[in-house]
Amino acid sequence: MREDMAKYRRMSRVRPQSFRDLETPPHWAAYDDGLELLGRQEAGQALPRLEEALQESLAQMESCRAGCEGPEEQQREEEEEEGAGSQGGLYETIAGHWIRVLQCRQRCVGDTATRPGRSFPVPDFLPSQLRRLHEAHAQVGNLSQAMENVLSVLLFYPEDEAAKKALNQYQAQLGEPRPGLGPREDIRRFILRSLGEKRHLYYAMEHLGASFKDPDPWTPAAVIPEALREKLREDQEKRPWDHEPPQPKPLTHWKDVLLLEGVTLTQDARQLNGSERVVLDGLLTPAECGVLLQLAKVRRPGSRWDRRAGAGAGPPFHRPLLSRPSFPGLQLAQAGSVGSQGAKLLLEVSERVRTLTQAYFSPERPLHLSFTHLVCRSAIEGEQDQRMDLSHPVHADNCVLDPDTGDCWREPPAYTYRDYSGLLYLNDDFHGGDLFFTEPNALTVTAQVRPRCGRLVAFSSGGENPHGVWAVTRGRRCALALWHTWAPEHREQEWTEAKELLKEPGEEEEEEEEEEMPSRDPSPEPPSRRLPRVQDKAGKPPRVREEL
Numbered sequence: 001m002r003e004d005m006a007k008y009r010r011m012s013r014v015r016p017q018s019f020r021d022l023e024t025p026p027h028w029a030a031y032d033d034g035l036e037l038l039g040r041q042e043a044g045q046a047l048p049r050l051e052e053a054l055q056e057s058l059a060q061m062e063s064c065r066a067g068c069e070g071p072e073e074q075q076r077e078e079e080e081e082e083g084a085g086s087q088g089g090l091y092e093t094i095a096g097h098w099i100r101v102l103q104c105r106q107r108c109v110g111d112t113a114t115r116p117g118r119s120f121p122v123p124d125f126l127p128s129q130l131r132r133l134h135e136a137h138a139q140v141g142n143l144s145q146a147m148e149n150v151l152s153v154l155l156f157y158p159e160d161e162a163a164k165k166a167l168n169q170y171q172a173q174l175g176e177p178r179p180g181l182g183p184r185e186d187i188r189r190f191i192l193r194s195l196g197e198k199r200h201l202y203y204a205m206e207h208l209g210a211s212f213k214d215p216d217p218w219t220p221a222a223v224i225p226e227a228l229r230e231k232l233r234e235d236q237e238k239r240p241w242d243h244e245p246p247q248p249k250p251l252t253h254w255k256d257v258l259l260l261e262g263v264t265l266t267q268d269a270r271q272l273n274g275s276e277r278v279v280l281d282g283l284l285t286p287a288e289c290g291v292l293l294q295l296a297k298v299r300r301p302g303s304r305w306d307r308r309a310g311a312g313a314g315p316p317f318h319r320p321l322l323s324r325p326s327f328p329g330l331q332l333a334q335a336g337s338v339g340s341q342g343a344k345l346l347l348e349v350s351e352r353v354r355t356l357t358q359a360y361f362s363p364e365r366p367l368h369l370s371f372t373h374l375v376c377r378s379a380i381e382g383e384q385d386q387r388m389d390l391s392h393p394v395h396a397d398n399c400v401l402d403p404d405t406g407d408c409w410r411e412p413p414a415y416t417y418r419d420y421s422g423l424l425y426l427n428d429d430f431h432g433g434d435l436f437f438t439e440p441n442a443l444t445v446t447a448q449v450r451p452r453c454g455r456l457v458a459f460s461s462g463g464e465n466p467h468g469v470w471a472v473t474r475g476r477r478c479a480l481a482l483w484h485t486w487a488p489e490h491r492e493q494e495w496t497e498a499k500e501l502l503k504e505p506g507e508e509e510e511e512e513e514e515e516e517m518p519s520r521d522p523s524p525e526p527p528s529r530r531l532p533r534v535q536d537k538a539g540k541p542p543r544v545r546e547e548l
């Protein structure tokens with residue numbers, strides 16, 4: 001549904017006012033309007049919508065809290081009592097009931113701050129609304145309201161430097177002190193009540209073994225029992241939004257690899273409007289593409305070899321379609337002699353991509369292949385004109401992208417250990433199917449790449465590189481997708497198994513020699529020596545193809 005909506009929004013002649021949204025809760029509708037108006041520097045018009053968003057958020061929280069003592073809670077208690085055979089006494093039962101009610105009420109913060117259809121709340125939802133309110137009020141000269149709102153921010157974060165500075169500024173502008181001016185009453189009540197609940201829950205956590213995941217980063221340390229503080233601080237540090245996004249790295253060691261391999265750099269990050277993105281050409285000869293395309297034809301329904309690309313082909317994360325991730329070359333290698341030739345090429349090619357990706361993005365730190373995927377997308381039948389749907393929805397490869405906030409959550413179900421993605425294209429005889437990068441809003445396209453044989457698009461797998469694939473409108477588009485990881489424990493076991501299986505007699509000694517240098521060497525030998533390539537007519541005969 002969300003993908004369909006995004007598709008309609010991208011269509012020409014469709015305007016935002018063409019939509020009447022009957023689904024979005026009022027606090028989100030008001031919040032988004034307010035933000036949009038603020039973005040257009042229209043603080044005066046934004047203010048009523050921002051105020052409405054805050055009021056509606058508080059109202060939504062109330063209604064959620066009211067549900068915490070409703071029939072669901074009673075039913076759960078009854079079930080638990082049945083299961084436990086009503087062992088506790090009256091006091092235990094009462095305490096158990098209230099702990100559950102309080103836990104549920106505290107969860108309402110996260111529920112209210114989570115957009116419909118999303119899995120994660122917007123962090124610090126109420127304080128960030130108050131910050132926007134005080135700034136907007138100050139912009140239009142409502143200084144007393146700016147003061148009320150900034151004082152409310154300070155109730156959450158008494159040491160917030162920016163808020164303190166703004167407060168001083170508003171006070172100076174107002175002139176004489178206004179004794180009646182204080183934080184907003186609705187926020188004061190909200191915080192007092194929430195802190196009361198947190199105290200009970202932390203007590204229950206410390207003394208009664210109850211569990212409690214505090215949804216708020218603003219809880220004062222004094223409310224948290226000393227014995228629990230250290231552990232909670234560690235948990236907080238693990239929150240993904242505290243991590244800095246990766247910084248672009250200078251390119252080192254690159255030229256050598258390029259020159260030796262005969263690979264050309266077609267577009268760098270700057271040309272692709274990003275920080276860690278690259279398009280390289282010449283990784284495969286046409287003959288090699290032919291062999292790999294042949295392999296892709298030997299597809300088995302339901303395997304990860306092939307995915308039909310109709311509208312919205314599958315989830316953004318490649319849940320391995322087999323019971324566990326498996327290097328496609330391993331099945332080929334197991335399939336006997338014909339398969340083993342294809343498997344060899346897959347091994348060589350994937351190592352070639354890994355070597356180049358490491359040399360380009362991570363020369364100081366070895367990258368391992370964590371998952372390899374040979375995938376073809378075919379046009380769906382029927383009308384192709386005006387198609388605006390996607391063959392692969394916009395996503396990031398190692399985090400869950402929230403286009404509404406631009407956050408990308410490095411948490412399951414994302415494959416969080418993926419660090420660099422590589423897409424090696426095998427053909428261009430199809431229509432549509434270009435890869436594109438977007439802003440974190442998943443709508444604004446920042447770069448687009450046309451697939452062709454031997455073209456590698458490599459990029460860091462995080463939220464800085466949201467990407468998708470336009471619908472394939474004619475023909476079949478095939479690519480080898482490879483994900484790289486810095487974490488050796490996530491290296492693709494099947495890759496090594498396939499390599500073992502394919503060892504030819506006599507290769508043993510050579511291999512042993514190589515083993516002495518770690519096979520995933522940070523400064524690998526030039527791929528041209530280690531990884532023989534299939535040549536075209538002009539060069540040596542296409543070895544692998546002939547053998548097939």
Ligand SMILES: O=C(O)CCC(=O)C(=O)O
Binds near residue numbers: 423468469
């Ligand atoms: O096939 C492509 O060009 C992109 C596929 C992709 O983004 C993915 O598999 O994660």
Ligand SMILES: [Fe+2]
Binds near residue numbers: 396397421
């Ligand atoms: Fe992807």
